[in-house]
Structure formats: structure tokens, C-alpha cells
Amino acid sequence: MARWVYIEDLKQHVGEEVELRGWLHNKRSSGKIRFLIVRDGTGFVQVVAVKNQVAPEVFARLDDLFYEASIILRGKVREDARAPGGVELDLVDLSVVQNPEDYPIPKVREENIPDVGKLLPLRHLWIRGRRQWAILRIRDEVVRALEDFMHARGFIRLDPPILTAMAVEGTTTLFKIDYFGQPAYLSQSGQLYMEALAMSHGKVYSFGPTFRAEKSKTRRHLAEFWMMEPEWAYATLEDLLDLVEDMLVYVVARVLEQRKTELDILERDTSRLEAIRKPFPRITYDDAVKLLQEKGFDFPFGEDFGADEETAISESFDRPVMVTHYPAKIKAFYMKRDPEQPDRARCVDVLAPEGYGEIIGGSEREEDHDTLVRYIQEHNLPLEPYRWYLDLRKYGTVPHAGFGLGLERTVAWITGIHHVRETIPFPRLLDRIYP
């Protein structure tokens, strides 16, 4: 009996006969030889069958196999320096679990970006493709790297609710739902709850889905996306910037180290990732506006940056740039103002290089009760749902700060993928909730 082995472990079984359980990803034939590309979730491997070296009924079965046939096969592991995983399999036996005649995605299209419109309705199958597989494996690595980093820095993970009664990031992108007859919303951000938890645990973070009814169709916007949100009691903006820098350096290095195969599949220019070292440039909003004007942008001072501006700013640096001190009036209600420039927020947007734009937004939080009440009112928000949040400023208030990292935008940057819809298993977009 051959042992069931996964493709990622084949290298440890050179010379042995093993069993693989997977799917037929691709195949080609050349005279008396058949080449099968088999995948099993952990990788792809070439299986070679030579006529006369395999039982005739097994060899005959190969020509009838369709793409994505589920198959169980036995083969002998052979070292091959030219093979992507360093090994190939010489086929001994093969049985078919199911042989689907009409797999709806032609193998050429699966890897072909211009056809995304046709592939999105087939997302439940498209995720089997090599590129999608590589992107989602890197997503997993980014998640784990973030979790490991935060824990190593003494942050603990706690999860805020998703059903909430108030806005965090403005009222225009709220998804309203009916909560037993009361109006409620899907969470835009767990931040306010993380602030409460930071007063209990000092250093906390959340990692979960957040929702924005974004009316825009851009390469950076999803209606449902995942955010990692640290909140840190007694921390300042400068503490946040140092943390962000160390965190992104760690995450990128970890992907480079652990996900080389996947980066190769995506043809990612890894020299751009190797450049992600400390220190990151730190510039103010004013510097960023000057930079835009020097680049010929007709950009009015005091406005928020749009996608084009963010792209232009981030393209000016080879590593993430941290833009601080935005005008308070274009930022969220909870942000602390700079005492020396009261119209500026003590905040940061981190723009990823290569034109990817904002991946992180964070700030110091206003900790004074009456000032915060005034900000809530100035933003035309009702006070009642924020009563518990205001309590935090009544009972042992402290300076504190935190940020949110958008997972899909971070993965898009690291993988070099143009659009965030390919960096989440099942994207929710303005015009799409299927599949």
C-alpha cells in the first residue's frame, strides 16, 4: 500500500511509491508519453506516463480524462532539478473519482486577466486556477504573519461585534439592517469597541470582516473586506508609526521567505518587495500636497486625496510612505487634533508603493469627554448610541491610538495584483453578490 502524501511533501519521498489524491489541472501528450499536471491543494506536480511502462488499461484511461477530473493516483517520486517543485512522479496506477466533461473554464482563460468579467460569476471554480491559488495562499501567509507579529509585540486578539448601532467612518457607507425592529448596521470598523478593550487589556487587536456600502467601482473598494485593527492604550502617533514600520517589514519578509513558489507563479518582481526596509518615509499632508503640485497636479489644499493622487504620491517612493497630519475636517470624528495646529488631525495614512495607495489608516483618539461630544455633534451624529463610548472618557481616560490595515489592499500590493477582487475568496462588489 502506497502512502497518501501531499504534493508539498513529495520531496521527502524521493524514490518511494506514493499515493496522490487531487484533480487534473492540465495535460498534454507527446507521442508515447502523457504529461499530467495534478494539483492537490498544496501544490502542482507533473506526472509522467510512458506507454509500455504503465498497464495498458491505465494508459488508455489518461486520454479520456477531462480538466478538473478528480483522481487518485500512485506513482514513483523522481527528483528533477528542472521541475518547479524539484520532483516529478512516474505514474503506476490511476483511478477516477469523477470525470467532468464540461468544466466551464477553459484552461487558457483561467490564467488570463482580461477575461475577469467572465470569470467572476465562476469564482467558485476560478479559485482552483494556479494564479488564484497562489494569491489566496499569500493571503493566508499575510494573515498569519500579522497575527504572529501582533502577538510577539504583546497585543492580544479580541473580536468586536459585527452588528452595531452606530457609524465609525461616516454615515454614507453604512449597510442598514433590521435588528428585531430596530435600525442597526453592519460594522464599518471595530475600532470603537477596540478602544473599550484597550482600556481593559492595554494592547489589543481585532481581525475580521468589515462592511462599507461603497457606491464606487474601483480597483481598491470592496463592500465586504477584512481589517486588522490594533488599539493601544497610552500610545502616541509616533508609537504607531514605529509599529506599522516594523509590522510591514516583517510581513513582507515573511511572504518572501515562505511563499516563493506562489510569488513565482504570479511573476511578482520580488526586488520591489526586497526594498521594503526601515526607515519608511514620513511626510505630512502639506509635504504630500507640495509633491503633487510639483508633479503638475492642480490639487486644492485641504481636500482629501483621491485614487489618482494617492497613486502619484506612493509612486514617488520605493517603500510605504506614511502621510500624517491631514486636515481634521476631512477625517473621522474621533481623531485627536494636533495641539500646535488645531485644524490638523494626529493621524496617518500609509500608502503602499507601486501606486497601490492607502493600505492603513490610523490616529490618536480624542480622549477628552467634552471635546469628543463636540466632535460627534459637529459631525451631525446622534449622541445616544455613543454613550458607552463617551463613558471611556469619563472613567480613567488615557491618550491612546490605533489603526486599521485593509487585508485585501495589502495582499494586492504584496502579490502585485491590480484589483482587490482577486485577493479575497468571494468578493462582494457594488454589482456582485454571486457566487
Ligand code: 4AD
Ligand atoms: O481608513 P479607514 O476607513 O479607517 C478605519 O476604519 C479606522 N476606524 C481604522 C482604525 O483606526 N481602527 O479603513 C482602514 C483601511 C484602509 O486603509 C483600507 O486599507 C481598508 O481599511 N479599506 C478598504 N478596503 C477595501 N475596500 C474598502 N471599501 C475599504 N475601505 C477601507
Ligand code: MG
Ligand atoms: Mg482611510
